[in-house]
Amino acid sequence: MKSISLDITKATQFLSEGAVKAYESQVAAAQEALENGTCPGNDFLGWLHLPSSITPEFIAELQSVANTLREKCEVVVVAGIGGSYLGARAVIEALGNSFAWLVQDKKNPTVVFAGNNIGEDYLAELTDYLKDKKFGVINISKSGTTTETALAFRLLKKQCENQRGKEEAKDVIVAITDAHKGAARAAATKEGYKTFVIPDNVGGRFSVLTPVGLLPIAVAGFDIKALVGGAADMEKATGKDVPFAENPAAIYAAVRNALYAEAGKKIEILVNFQPKLHYMSEWWKQLYGESEGKDGKGIFPAACDFTTDLHSMGQWIQEGERSIFETVISIETPEKTLFFPHDEENLDGLNFLAGKRVDEVNKMAELGTRLAHVDGGVPNIRVSVPQLNEYYLGQIIYFFEIACGISGNLLAVNPFNQPGVEAYKKNMFALLNKPGYEAESAAIQKRLAEEK
Numbered sequence: 001m002k003s004i005s006l007d008i009t010k011a012t013q014f015l016s017e018g019a020v021k022a023y024e025s026q027v028a029a030a031q032e033a034l035e036n037g038t039c040p041g042n043d044f045l046g047w048l049h050l051p052s053s054i055t056p057e058f059i060a061e062l063q064s065v066a067n068t069l070r071e072k073c074e075v076v077v078v079a080g081i082g083g084s085y086l087g088a089r090a091v092i093e094a095l096g097n098s099f100a101w102l103v104q105d106k107k108n109p110t111v112v113f114a115g116n117n118i119g120e121d122y123l124a125e126l127t128d129y130l131k132d133k134k135f136g137v138i139n140i141s142k143s144g145t146t147t148e149t150a151l152a153f154r155l156l157k158k159q160c161e162n163q164r165g166k167e168e169a170k171d172v173i174v175a176i177t178d179a180h181k182g183a184a185r186a187a188a189t190k191e192g193y194k195t196f197v198i199p200d201n202v203g204g205r206f207s208v209l210t211p212v213g214l215l216p217i218a219v220a221g222f223d224i225k226a227l228v229g230g231a232a233d234m235e236k237a238t239g240k241d242v243p244f245a246e247n248p249a250a251i252y253a254a255v256r257n258a259l260y261a262e263a264g265k266k267i268e269i270l271v272n273f274q275p276k277l278h279y280m281s282e283w284w285k286q287l288y289g290e291s292e293g294k295d296g297k298g299i300f301p302a303a304c305d306f307t308t309d310l311h312s313m314g315q316w317i318q319e320g321e322r323s324i325f326e327t328v329i330s331i332e333t334p335e336k337t338l339f340f341p342h343d344e345e346n347l348d349g350l351n352f353l354a355g356k357r358v359d360e361v362n363k364m365a366e367l368g369t370r371l372a373h374v375d376g377g378v379p380n381i382r383v384s385v386p387q388l389n390e391y392y393l394g395q396i397i398y399f400f401e402i403a404c405g406i407s408g409n410l411l412a413v414n415p416f417n418q419p420g421v422e423a424y425k426k427n428m429f430a431l432l433n434k435p436g437y438e439a440e441s442a443a444i445q446k447r448l449a450e451e452k
């Protein structure tokens, strides 16, 4: 099978000669540290060889549970936030019909997401939508205590039991959580739900290839064996003994750090020219943002869908502050085929495109954008992906995961913790007068009073 490939020529032209190669020894040291478990955050390295450790038996167990949900449900709600839903949504939306919610494809349950916000209208409209549906729930939380997910799950569990009865509900609610602790585990144990474990040593943003991602993706009807196969092949292609120049993840990590350290590029924009990849960018933002945004450092991960956002962000990218670079995921061949028709009147003047495939126009837009942005001083890294299918999505996932682990080590941060995310939670609990937060509640009310 082919592999995804990197073109860094439009990025290295913004760097001094040898700037990327200069990272070779640091990258080797980073990969050794990941392999030997001697890097910061070394209790969260379970993702490193996860693809190659997934057995056919485990895939079969996941598929069997997915089949039960597929047989018994018209709709399956995936409750989770951050790493507990982004990977699943990224893959499902990349592979699914762009209008899946409108195309009544009886072969697959409709997969919807909840627990990734606290929007009252969103949750009210979801519960309304589910009122006449035979639905199930996959409740995903590594900690088992995340407020957004727990709040959504309380609503969904009650509605599922009211609509299907407690006994039947038990068969269509699955929990994916910690092996022993947390509210999600406690509820699953009490109610007798089927459960899968999120390994202690795999952090949320690296968990898409655990049941966190694999079960929802299988429920949606996609081939998790191929997904894992692509990731496993990329695991081999980016191993610590692969020569630097032949290791795409090593090169990507080195180039982005060189652009940050030497060329002052503080923002990386992940770009796609396929709208189905929108959530792949959202998954990537968490992976890099939560791994590197520490100690006042780190490249800010942003994302754009082109050509759509060229009509909104194009001006800034072309002529704003030169602190950005672009990483473009380019899908070589679309899954579908559509030609531009000829029009007798040609009032739109587009007959010069007649007979061409739509993607030919998209590819010229991509090339034209690359030339314009590079001319405007925006370095461009191009990740070429042969097809948008499970196998190559597995390659992309592992490529970005291992590059993130390397990059975080090059940046000298702990890529595998996320202490910063606790701040808002503490304030929220204090403001909600959560039991046990009495002192924090008093303090925050005092602060708010003083700020008036």
Ligand SMILES: O=P(O)(O)OC[C@H]1O[C@H](O)[C@H](O)[C@@H](O)[C@@H]1O
Pocket: 081, 082, 083, 084, 140, 141, 142, 143, 144, 145, 146, 149, 204, 205, 290, 418, 421
């Ligand atoms: O899976 P959970 O424990 O519910 O966590 C869900 C998400 O929220 C946390 O606050 C972190 O920001 C993320 O790294 C994590 O993926």
